[in-house]
Amino acid sequence: MNNRGLLSRAMTRRSALGLFGAATLGASGALALPGCSRGATRSAQPTRLLVKVPRTGHDVVFDDSINEVSQVITAMARAFEQASPTPVQVEVEVFEQNGYDSAIVDCFDTDRAVDVLYGDYFNMSTYIHTGRVVPLDDVVTPAVRNDIYDLLWNLSTIEGRVYMMPYLSRQNVLAYNKDLMRQAGLERLIRDGVIQSWSIQEWDEVLDALAASLPEGTYPMMMYAASSQGDTHIMTLLRSQGSPFFNDEGRFCLSRPEGIAALRKLQEGVARGWWPPHAENLEIEDCSSLFRNGQLAIYMLNNASVSRYGDSVGLVNFPGGVDGDGCATMFVSGFEVFDSGSPEKVQLAKDFLSFVYNSSQWLDYSAGTLPASKAVSQRHGNAIPYYDLFQSNSGHVVDFTGSNPDTRAVREVFHQVIRDLLKGNVSPEEAAFRLDEQCNRAIDEGVRTSTLHT
Known part of the structure; x- marks a missing residue:
């Protein structure tokens, strides 16, 4: 998949400013993202973020070229690199579904340590209890909280703190x-x-x-x-x-x-x-x-x-x-942020999630299964196969x-x-x-x- 092509198609659907969702122009005319550090000093070398995602099939109702969720996350990463006021380079690594521990735990304290993990909650929730997954309450603005179904927030919360950000689910x-x-x-x-x-x-x-x-x-x-x-x-x-x-x-x-x-x-x-x-x-x-x-x-x-x-x-x-x-x-899927010892990387990882969850553009790419976003469900529910059928079965x-x-x-x-x-x-x-x-x-x-x- 050509992710540059995905980004280009996305921009033809909306204006470039719309692509960055809630990104706004600051007083200096520079692009500022909600949740990003203000007044960040641009360095000569970008900060590197490593996003890991298991190989997972994924469909999008408005883009037939998508067949894996890693394609969407890679496109999110490229857009974030362009939008971030702090220079950042985001690498997306795909691992096999049976390789969670090899990709995550075995890489702790190495140069391949994960900064952001996308995956299934039942696999990734275990990592919260290692003490390395950071709370994301500062990413969850009132608008973001109101847009995500309460049941999914309940599954994302431990001892009153949000540790996972729900993106979609499958019944x-x-x-x-x-x-x-x-x-x-x-x-x-x-x-x-x-x-x-x-x-x-x-x-x-x-x-x-x-x-x-x-x-x-x-x-x-x-x-x-x-x-x-x-x-x-x-x-x-x-x-x-x-x-x-x-x-x-x-x-x-x-x-x-x-x-x-x-x-x-x-x-x-x-x-x-x-x-x-x-x-x-x-x-x-x-x-x-x-x-x-x-x-x-x-x-x-x-x-x-x-x-x-x-x-x-x-x-x-x-x-x-x-x-x-x-x-x-x-089965709920979403994001976690890991603390690899660098406060700057933790903040940039949170900024990446703020970028995604404040952008209708990137939330829309959850429309192929059951979106976590109420707004995406309203916009695309009629086009998602079997959406009403499975929603009505949620009581089971x-x-x-x-x-x-x-x-x-x-x-x-x-x-x-x-x-x-x-x-x-x-x-x-x-x-x-x-x-x-x-x-x-x-x-x-x-x-x-x-x-x-x-």
Whole structure:
């Protein structure tokens, strides 16, 4: 992608001044940005900022050339370099989705230490508790706060301080292959234009019928446990018998009858043919490939990926929930600023976020999924595929992280227990005990070692 081309196209949509959003001309005629240091002395050498972002697909309703979020962030960086009164050079580094710790923690105190991270909250929230992520309350002006949905601010705030800036979110539900459902005689459960919620009895009927009718090499539903990738979806399935998953203190509570019943369903699904064979050795991407190839009847999709399948799929919430009416999950993505020991770099990193969040131009580039900005939702909601459908399903969204300060440590424990469960090495009761004991130990350790930057 030619980011200069992206910047040029953006300027044809609005005036150059509009490109810089709330940037204004100061008394001297120089461009000044809200939140930027006033009266900064320009040096011969620009200050270097390193922005890191995982490789993530991204669509924008008004720009078909965008296919990765890094393209948008790179264009933001180039525009910020031009607008900043303090000379700055912004490098954007892309890393793979399974490489968060290598890109972030392993680079602490090196010349590749991150200044700004864009990513998924459930991956990046852990870093807040290292004491290296700075609060961003001075970036959150009243106008910015009012423009972002309150739920997202709640997810961005720890002990009353804002540590993450939400940019967009994706809502995850399950999708079913309509042709495979018809082959199994399940036409009565196919519905268009809605996100359904099936009862537990209907779920059993669907999975048993698919297992009995699908041809060899085609399977009813996703399942995997080879790594922590995608395990949040398996966590959500453990609410299928009414388990809240977390207790009031944010700790795992799967040893209750509802949790054990859900673990038993997962294990029984092996013998009943609900999952691909040897699912304990599969990754989420393996199931994604099967679904794309028409070899898997039910798989996870979100509002940003449904469009790829057109009317060949129907949508249904994850089974269960405390009210029995189905579950969905929400994955929020946004920004963090890290303190690498340079107050100047911290301030410039905050200035970069002020630049983005005070610019309708760059906030508009979140319009392809569910924008964090109310104004962007109003401007582009009608053009965002399935926007109204998923917004109306938001009441089914459950919290899959709780108050966990070390999500990544918990996930490393979780998938190993599920793998043993699928292999038949542990009973549902034993799995529930191990999950509660080991995951809660990881949560407690995260609480004990948590350090917040002030």
